[in-house]
Amino acid sequence: MTPQSQNHFLTIIGTAITDHRVIQIKHNSIWRTVEPYMAGLHKESQMPSLYGFCRDVIPTLYTDKDNRWQIFRFSDIEDIELTYYEFRPHLEYTGNYDRMQPVYMKLAPGLPAGR
Known part of the structure; x- marks a missing residue:
């Protein structure tokens, strides 16, 4: 990944x-629709990554962890597009995720007034 791609x-x-x-x-040749919550370095791999809620994934039943929350390495993202669709932060999002360190940017937990 080039520095220009990462900045983009x-x-x-x-x-x-x-x-x-x-x-x-476009992640590993498959388009995904994602609510972005955090971007930074993945703690273990130190690779630039995106942490977000993937709207395209069918939730796994009978597990404690929601599989729609995923980490996407920038090196696996082939293309990215900003949509006009808005989202409200999920109630379970706290703003803390120990697998992303350091964090470059993140969504504040909770909903801003007037939204």
């Missing part, structure tokens, strides 16, 4: 997080 991804993700807008990413 961060610019779009930053806008999406600030404006609570959904993005679409």
Whole structure:
């Protein structure tokens, strides 16, 4: 991944997080619709990554963990698009995720007034 690609991804993700807008990413040749919550370095791999809620994934039943919350490495993202769709932060999102450190940008937990 080139520095220009990484900056492009961060610019779009930053806008999406600030404006609570959904993005679409082409991840490993498959388009995904994602609510972005956090961007930074994955703690174990130290690879630039996106943490978000994937709207395209069918939830796994009978598990404690919701499989729609996923980490996407920038190196696996082939393309990214900002949509006009808005989202409200999920109630279970706390703003803390120990697998992303350091965090470059993140959505604040809770809902801003007037939204």
